[in-house]
Amino acid sequence: MKNLWKVVLLSVVVIILGLFALGLGNDPRNIPSPLVGRPASPFTAPALDEGPPITLESFRGRWVLVNFWGSWCGSCVREHAYLMELARMTAGRDDFIMIGVDFKDTREGARQFLANLGDPGYRQVFDPEQKVAIDWGVYGAPETYLVDPAGIIRHKHVGPLYPGWFEQVALPLMGKKP
Amino acid sequence: MNIKKIYLTLMVMCFIGVWSVPGIAVDQIEDPTEDSVRNIAKALRCAVCQNQSVYESNSDLAKDMLAVIRTKVAAGEKEAAIRDYFFQRYGDYVYLEPTVRGGNWLLWAGPFIALLIGAIALLSALKKWRQPESQPSESLPSDKNAFQDRLKNELEKVDV
Known part of the structure; x- marks a missing residue:
């Protein structure tokens, strides 16, 4: 009986320490999104270039990469080169389109950002009060969603996209549901 | 000032x-x-x-x-x-x-489960602590017998 309690006590301590160790390894920014597998929130929002408003539903029938960024965000600077490359790489595809959502930003700041680092050429939503961002469950920048042709969110990536992401993550998903 | x-x-x-x-x-x-x-x-x-x-x-x-x-x-x-x-x-x-659904019930029930385990542990420990007290009183009669046996033996050795 005495030994049984020792074993119980020891295993409880080990379990708690184990959970604690697992928790330490977690990235507090990487919170699982409940949105994957669910329809993306529709929006019609002003464009950064002050052109006609951008409507998500107008891209139905194609895979849409929605990249949330802001000129205030350091990681977005690092990510930008890959976005430029990805836009160039996928320019010929008729099943895939990219859009950006510049949130919590000023038009001036965003234009400066694109002038300095290059304009990838796709359309940019301007969302200064982060209405679209909150509607999409965005925590910070950069965050990227992959929306399928039916308007269902298939993947969410927190943090900057990295070279090879499209081939490793997006293409396999696109192959499953063409 | x-x-x-x-x-x-x-x-x-x-x-x-x-x-x-x-x-x-x-x-x-x-x-x-x-x-x-x-x-x-x-x-x-x-x-x-x-x-x-x-x-x-x-x-x-x-x-x-x-x-x-x-x-x-x-x-x-x-x-x-x-x-x-x-x-x-x-x-x-x-x-x-946290909401009470999915695995979250463990968060809510956990403390009470821990309290229950603690109570059981405390009860069993209390039982154990009380046992040694009752042992000497049980062995007292046998001690008494041993003492009386010894007394008898000693008395038999002595010629009055």
Whole structure:
């Protein structure tokens, strides 16, 4: 009986320490999104270039990469080169389109950002009060969603996209549901 | 000026300060919908903070979330619906108090289970502590017998 309690006590301590160790390894920014597998929130929002408003539903029938960024965000600077490359790489595809959502930003700041680092050429939503961002469950920048042709969110990536992401993550998903 | 005078002046200044504070707070008339906004925002975790509610946080995201709540309350949406709006987008994380569903019941039941285990452990320990007391009283008669046997033996050896 005495030994049984020792074993119980020891295993409880080990379990708690184990959970604690697992928790330490977690990235507090990487919170699982409940949105994957669910329809993306529709929006019609002003464009950064002050052109006609951008409507998500107008891209139905194609895979849409929605990249949330802001000129205030350091990681977005690092990510930008890959976005430029990805836009160039996928320019010929008729099943895939990219859009950006510049949130919590000023038009001036965003234009400066694109002038300095290059304009990838796709359309940019301007969302200064982060209405679209909150509607999409965005925590910070950069965050990227992959929306399928039916308007269902298939993947969410927190943090900057990295070279090879499209081939490793997006293409396999696109192959499953063409 | 002596120390006493300085001390007195400081005391008076403190009292004036204490009395003037409520005056400032009372002057503001609150929007009647603000109560509902506060109820919702206090139960939601600011998405970029580890442990602060949307109502208390000063982060930009929290302020914008608060603005979204205000618009929705003003539009007449139900509190539960607004809470659910954030839950749909940010998941379990957005509630400061975890919901009782899925694996979350363990969070709520855990302390009580631990208390039960502790109570059982304490009971069994108490039982064990009480046992040694009863043992000597049981062995007393046998000791007495041994003593009497020895006495008899000794007495038999002695010629009177």
